[in-house]
Amino acid sequence: MSFSIYDFTSLTQSVDQALKNSLSPTWALIIEMVIVGLIFLMFYALLGLFLVYAERKICAFIQNRLGPNRVGPLGLFQTIADLIKLLMKELIYIKQADKLLFNLAPFIVIIASFMAIAAIPFAKGLHAIDLNIGIFYIMAVSSLGVVGILLAGWSSNSKYSLIGAMRSGAQIISYELSVGLSLLSIVIFSGTMQISGIVESQADAWWIIKGHIPAIIAFLIFLIASTAETNRGPFDLAEAESELTAGFHTEYSGIKFAFFFLAEYMNMFIVAAIATTVFLGGWMPFHIPGLLSFNTVMDYIPPVVWFMGKTAFIIFIMMWFKWTFPRLRIDQLLKLEWKYLLPLNLINILVIAFVVLMGWYLH
Amino acid sequence: MEEVIKDIIIKENEDYIINMGPQHPSTHGVLRFEVCLVGETVKYLIPHCGYIHRGIEKMCEKDTYQQIIHLTDRMDYLSAHINNEAVCLCVENALQVQVPERVVYIRTILSELSRIASHQLWWAAFGMDMGALTTFFYGLRDREKILDIFEESFGSRLLHSFNTPGGLMHDIHPNFQNGIKEFIKYFRKKLPEYDQLLTNNVIFKERSIGLGVLSKEDAISFGITGPSGRASGFACDIRKRFPYSAYDKVQFNEILFNEGDTFHRYKARIEEMKESMNILEQLVDNIPAGDYTAKLKPIIKLPVGEYYQRVEAARGELGVYIISDGNKNPLRVKFRTPNFSNLFIMNKLAAGSKIADLVAISGSLDLVIPDIDR
Amino acid sequence: MTNEDLKLKISSQVPDAEFSENKQFTEALIPHLSLHKLALWLKNDPETRFDYLFCLTGVDYGSELAVVYHLNSTSHKHDLVLKVKTNNRENPSFDTVCDIWRTAEYFEREVFDLFGIRFNNHPDMRRLFLDDDWKGFPLRKDYTDEHTIERK
Incomplete structure (x- = not known):
């Protein structure tokens, strides 16, 4: 199993091969899908946090402000704090x-x-x-x-x-x-x-x-x-x-x-x-x-x-x-x-x- | 009836009504527009005011003249100083008191500073109405410099109640003149940024030129004063027409446009900031020495009679009408506030345009709601 | 046009107008039945041309209710104050001038709201600031409610 940051083909293929050797093709496919899904979910969450932070910093830069700078170094954890706040907030249901x-x-x-x-x-x-x-x-x-x-x-x-x-x-x-x-x-x-x-x-x-x-x-x-x-x-x-x-x-x-x-x-x-x-x-x-x-x-x-x-x-x-x-x-x-x-x-x-x-x- | 009123509103049951306000980002306060829509287009709108009606005129009837000053601050809080000045001038004229020259000069300087600060905040908020969020911070950045000058001399930043019948509460800070000179130098450099960010923007021009055109006849008939009226060619600048304080001693131009659309209402205010800086420059070095107040009795009783004083507030003509029966309280005080008249042109200007235009038009009229409700 | 000319002109239209003068304005007290006619004439006559109504005030003088119109001419630059009074405190009413000066429409609604003076022919005579079910007219001198606090 070889690994290079310039080419991921061998990595993905060897994982695929290993799974197919030990499991039936259907199960290998399911497990591959789950792995890919998990990776994307992680990526998604991290990227969301980072982009919100980046947007706030860039917007602050354009508007002569400092932007988030209290939570963590350079305000890096600001979006995490925001996320926790949003998770704890009440979900309001509209009657109609x-x-x-x-x-x-x-x-x-x-x-x-x-x-x-x-x-x-x-x-x-x-x-x-x-x-x-x-x-x-x-x-x-x-x-x-x-x-x-x-x-x-x-x-x-x-x-x-x-x-x-x-x-x-x-x-x-x-x-x-x-x-x-x-x-x-x-x-x-x-x-x-x-x-x-x-x-x-x-x-x-x-x-x-x-x-x-x-x-x-x-x-x-x-x-x-x-x-x-x-x-x-x-x-x-x-x-x-x-x-x-x-x-x-x-x-x-x-x-x-x-x-x-x-x-x-x-x-x-x-x-x-x-x-x-x-x-x-x-x-x-x-x-x-x-x-x-x-x-x-x-x-x-x-x-x-x-x-x-x-x-x-x-x-x-x-x-x-x-x-x-x-x-x-x-x-x-x-x-x-x-x-x-x-x-x-x-x-x-x-x-x-x-x-x-x-x-x-x-x- | 001379003319049939054409823009009378006819309500129907199937109208798609949406309420803008009392809490809405674009009304800048607690005002409610009852807007009828056909798709995106505004069919008619009805303003509902009174959400912050505090009965200032009723309160004034129980107050002495010195106390009234503190209530007028709360009408148009963005040109608080000019409101105070109007009451002071009215009382002084009634008593026929000559206030010292120093007071006259300082009052004029403060009026112009308030006007610039008010227009800066308007510019900031107008950009927000149009969706350009960055303007807000640029406008407030520069307004801060004026508020610092205010704070240094009067100890407060917004509602400074610095005038009192007969003069000023106390003398100005020694650094006052320097502060103003520095501000003018600073703001002359920063004002072109306003043009770069908003005035010359293609989207902004596209959205504001030709929008909500107000004719001169309508402006006079509806009593639209201030920069909004002058953008339609209505020469309503009280500083020129009926000079008060030191306005007869300074040279300045009355900003007049004939187009009367949203863009020129915008332009009128930007140009007015430049003129205000010219006035400041002429006055700031020439403040004469002397007392900061005339000697008045502690309890002011106006002679029986009716007194009217008009001044040019940041948003238009402000009139103070005092009826006195000789007591220490007035019999009746009426404030003719500029926003009250300016608000009710909304239906005429916005009917037939889009929702986004409605927001832009109400922004360009620069409404301050406490001034309407009083 | 001088104040004397103005008085003469108004007298020619409304013979029983009473004039008084203060330092600022010429003031004409006119019978309320001739208000609308005079207002229309003042606006349209080429020598008076009062096209700008800059203030409309309701006043309670204690015994009588009044409405004060501050007029200005943007072309001739002269001012005039018109005043109408009534003793009827139960059901006071004047003619509207909102068809002559459109700004009067809301000034009159405000006066109705706070003084209870009705304006005939007004297109939309409702309260402006207070709730529709408010009782009484707060700016009248005889107005009281349970919340009024008297300062001694």
Whole structure:
């Protein structure tokens, strides 16, 4: 059993082999699934804690404040304290609410984000499922979250929640198109929908460099549309605290509110991870074709670090958006999508198809 | 009837009503808007006030004139000093007392400082209404400098009741003038940040230009004063029209726009902060020496009669109407507060726009609820 | 326009107007039946043009109730105070001026709330600050309730 931080394939395969040798294939599969599930749960919880902390620190930095600095060194345990507070809080039940759907909604939201994370490669071989239609799977699964939001708003039996949910529905269904189309443009470049295939195709250079202008346009559109899809500022109309108090989760309290809260951060991570995988080379190091010594040095940085670094960068940009811009109005939001992003995207795909046909990209 | 009132509200049973307030992030206090929606669009809205009605006018009838000062602080707490000044001027005019020049200058300086502080807080909160959360901290950061000046001289930061009929409670701190000069230097550097963060932002412009247009005729008829009225071209600056205190001794421009939309109501306040700094610069070095108060009897009895004094508060025209029957208490005190008139234009401006616009419009009118309810 | 001219003009419209003068404003006490007519005329006449009602006050003078209108002309820059009085404390009412100056609509509601003076033809004559079921009119001099604390 060999282990390397540059390639996890041998590790995962030897675990798989060991399980299959001692158990029947069905049991081996079940145990593998449980292991992967547990690992992701741990990862999920830790990442949520870290992202909330990061958001608060970055927001404080932008706003001339210190941010959390009391609980633990540099306030690192602040989110843990918050989590304990949220766990101990009373769950408020609304008499007129639809009980089943009201309780189900946070789980749908969180399960949707949980499913999407499975298709993301963190490093070579560190990949839960490598479907041959990976991109398609991610697009399908990530749009499930809106069902939870709609249910939350509708079942709360509160007018603020309902308006928030309806806004969210209109917003996510619109921006889904732009997200899909901008991902599709890279599918055209790489010629595969398999995520590992897309990452492998960027071994020499990332798509945002290889695909030059059309890829950059697609990347920017993806960044805008995915910020909208995660309901974050300046597109946080579903929450819009100055208008709708808290939008679709107005009536939620305690741990159920925490689920929505966590799901927002996880969605942000997933979106950033997809952008990294598709446009910025995933776990591939930064290479400049021709500069051999430079490329060798870059190769020494572990792929997990590359992946997490790029993802963190995109998350930072999304936080920067949120804490700088005023919120859009609902009609401006839809106008931006249907009148600007979508036509631009369609033209861009046409251009990309032409560029690929003529071979005008680096390869 | 001269004109048929067109924007009369007709309620129907199927109306989708949503209550904004009494506790709501965008009403900046305890005010309730009964909003009728058609989808996202506002059909009509009815303001319900009185949640913090404290009967200040009734209380004034039992108080002496020195005591009234402390109640006026609590009306528009963001321009508390200007409210005090209005009562003091009214009483002084009634008694025909000449207050020392020093007092006149200091009062004017304090009025302008209060105005800047008030506009800073408004800017901070208006950004929040529009969803730009960072503005709040930038606005409060700069307002803190003014509050420090206040604290140094008067011992309190918000409700300083520093005026008293006849003059001031006590003299200013020796560091007062330096503090103001430092503040002006500081704030001239920081004001461009406001433009970078919010004024020049594409989303902000897109949302505020052309929104909630108020015509000049409506502004006059509805009595919309202050920066909100001046953004519609209504030249209602009391400092220019009926100068009081030291305003006839300083040069400044009245900020007037003709557009009357949310963006220009915003712009009017930003420009007004610059003008206030100009006024401060002209006054701060010229505070004459002398007494800080005129000699008055401890119990003030106004001669029988009716007295009216108007001043320019941070949000518009503030009128104090005192009717005296010769006793140590007034027979009737009426405060014509700027926010009271400014509030009731809401239905006209917001009907037909979106919920988000409703919040932006009410933010741009800069409502302070205790000033409405009194 | 000087104060004398203004008085003459008002007298020509309302012959039984009584004038008094203080340092600030010309004050005209007019019979309440001619209030609406005079107000409309004051706003529309090109020489008076009182287009800005900046204060509307209810007053209880002890025996009689009054409403005071502070008017200003934004073009001619002159002021005028109109006053109407009534002895009827049971059911006082005046004509509304909210069709002439829209700001009066809520000032009048406030006066109704605190003094119990009704305004005829007002579109929405409800209490403004107090609860709808409040008894009495607090700013009247004869108002008492069980919570009133007298300061000796």
